[in-house]
Amino acid sequence: MVAFLDPLSIADNRSSNPSNPLQGAMSSGATMDKLLKAWGIEFDVSKAVADMTFKTNIRGQDGRPQEAAAVLSLTKEAMNADDAVTSQLDNLLLPYPGAFTGTPAAGLKETVLLKTTKNSQFIDKIMAQFGGGAKDFKASDKEYALAIRLAGKFKTAFPDGKPGEKSAEKKEEGEKKEDKKPETKPDNSLKESTADTVVILVGDSDMIFDPVCVQVQNIFGQKIIIPQNGNLNLAQSMVEQLAGDSNLIGVRSRATLNRPFTVVKKMEERAQESYRSKIKELEASLSETQQKLNELQRTKEKGQRFILSPEQQQELARFRQKEAEAKKELKQVRKNLRRDVDSMENRLKWINIAAMPVVVSLTGITLAVYKRKRGFSDQRCRAYWHQAGHQRTESRQAGR
Numbered sequence: 001m002v003a004f005l006d007p008l009s010i011a012d013n014r015s016s017n018p019s020n021p022l023q024g025a026m027s028s029g030a031t032m033d034k035l036l037k038a039w040g041i042e043f044d045v046s047k048a049v050a051d052m053t054f055k056t057n058i059r060g061q062d063g064r065p066q067e068a069a070a071v072l073s074l075t076k077e078a079m080n081a082d083d084a085v086t087s088q089l090d091n092l093l094l095p096y097p098g099a100f101t102g103t104p105a106a107g108l109k110e111t112v113l114l115k116t117t118k119n120s121q122f123i124d125k126i127m128a129q130f131g132g133g134a135k136d137f138k139a140s141d142k143e144y145a146l147a148i149r150l151a152g153k154f155k156t157a158f159p160d161g162k163p164g165e166k167s168a169e170k171k172e173e174g175e176k177k178e179d180k181k182p183e184t185k186p187d188n189s190l191k192e193s194t195a196d197t198v199v200i201l202v203g204d205s206d207m208i209f210d211p212v213c214v215q216v217q218n219i220f221g222q223k224i225i226i227p228q229n230g231n232l233n234l235a236q237s238m239v240e241q242l243a244g245d246s247n248l249i250g251v252r253s254r255a256t257l258n259r260p261f262t263v264v265k266k267m268e269e270r271a272q273e274s275y276r277s278k279i280k281e282l283e284a285s286l287s288e289t290q291q292k293l294n295e296l297q298r299t300k301e302k303g304q305r306f307i308l309s310p311e312q313q314q315e316l317a318r319f320r321q322k323e324a325e326a327k328k329e330l331k332q333v334r335k336n337l338r339r340d341v342d343s344m345e346n347r348l349k350w351i352n353i354a355a356m357p358v359v360v361s362l363t364g365i366t367l368a369v370y371k372r373k374r375g376f377s378d379q380r381c382r383a384y385w386h387q388a389g390h391q392r393t394e395s396r397q398a399g400r
Contacts, residue, residue: 001198002238004205006030007045007098008125011209029098029125030205038157039150040105043203048096048128049144051120052137054078056093069137070128071095072116078146080113085149085237089230093212096128097204099144107153107192113200114147147202153193161189200238207231289323 006012007029029045036043050069060066072078074092081087092114099122104110121140206212213231217224227233 002200002202002235002242003032004030004202004208005032005043005045005098006096006203006205007043007048008096008129010095010206010212012205034157036102038105038155039108039199040102041100041148041150041201042102043098043100043201044122045098046125047098047122048125049099049116049120049146049203050123050128050137051116052139053117053119070097070123072097072146074114074146077117078114080111080115083111083113083149085234085241086113089234091229092231092234093207093229094146094204095206095212096125097146097207099146099203100148100201101145104150105155107155109151111149111151112145112147113149114145114202116144116146118143120144146204147200150199150201152196154197154199155192156190158189159191198242200242208235285322285326289319289326292319 009030012030031043031045048070049072051072052069054072054074055067055069056071056073057065058068058071072092072094074094076090078092079086079089094114099116118141119139120143121138122144208231210216213228215226215228217226
């Protein structure tokens with residue numbers, strides 16, 4: 001079985017915004033409590049996973065781009081390189097996924113297929129959708145499993161037998177019930193699978209939602225489907241792996257062609273981390289100043305709303321100056337952050353565009369000079385041996 005669970009499904013509600021699928025309506029989540037408990041696995045539908053290493057820039061409610069730490073753009077760092085299903089993938093998109101915790105029950109073996117980095121944390125799904133989780137982010141220093149495979153003999157989630165059935169016919173009121181002895185039926189329900197089997201659990205269902213995994217273009221009346229990431233490849237590989245013979249589980253895999261700049265993203269994250277605390281401090285100061293301005297305005301009487309005492313005027317001027325300074329400093333800090341990130345990207349571009357060709361050219365010139373010197377040396381050697389041979393010949397003839 002392949003099961004796609006989800007704490008926050010943007011495809012679950014038909015009123016989702018078609019122009020921006022990552023801003024869907026709130027859902028109650030999808031899980032399998034009874035089965036998961038029997039297997040020793042937990043999946044909290046009230047929490048999503050945020051990871052600053054895999055954060056994605058999406059379009060916010062106001063149309064502006066915003067960082068969404070709970071919309072994960074996974075790279076090879078998140079994928080199991082030793083498993084055939086994920087070894088050749090390098091790009092996945094999981095909007096607001098959940099994570100699997102717990103210890104598998106006896107007889108089951110767990111393999112983690114997708115995971116977060118240690119720069120991740122659980123956040124409330126409401127915060128995940130409307131705040132992204134980036135503003136008050138605090139890394140848990142723990143990796144979370146986003147997709148797992150359980151293999152072995154599964155025990156039933158209904159050890160007491162078949163759940164009781166409700167009678168479709170209602171008894172008439174006042175009808176006397178005949179005393180009957182309860183019938184004892186043998187319990188023939190299966191308590192444990194007779195052979196080893198496999199279940200794959202994925203912590204996000206939106207990854208196979210069309211607006212997330214493909215781009216649909218209408219060309220001359222024909223719909224052309226263009227994959228945007230490796231989501232469908234992963235889903236198809238899982239189905240093919242479990243649909244085939246168990247001996248072929250280790251040989252199926254699909255590859256994608258996208259090569260994201262993982263090193264650049266890590267460097268950008270380190271640069272942002274150095275500024276995040278300062279930005280948060282300035283935003284808190286600005287919010288406090290605006291709150292005091294509002295309180296000062298509320299304390300005035302209704303008829304004196306636009307009349308200020310000299311002390312109030314001084315206090316108001318001081319607050320407004322503080323607000324202007326906080327906004328100016330916050331703007332400068334964000335400008336410095338953008339400048340550092342751009343500078344880092346420019347350095348990497350120059351290294352790739354200019355430095356590498358220079359290194360290759362110098363290597364070629366050095367090799368050519370070396371071969372040229374080697375050629376001159378070989379010529380001198382041949383000339384020397386030719387002259388020595390000629391002298392030996394002349395010596396033999398003179399001796400005769």
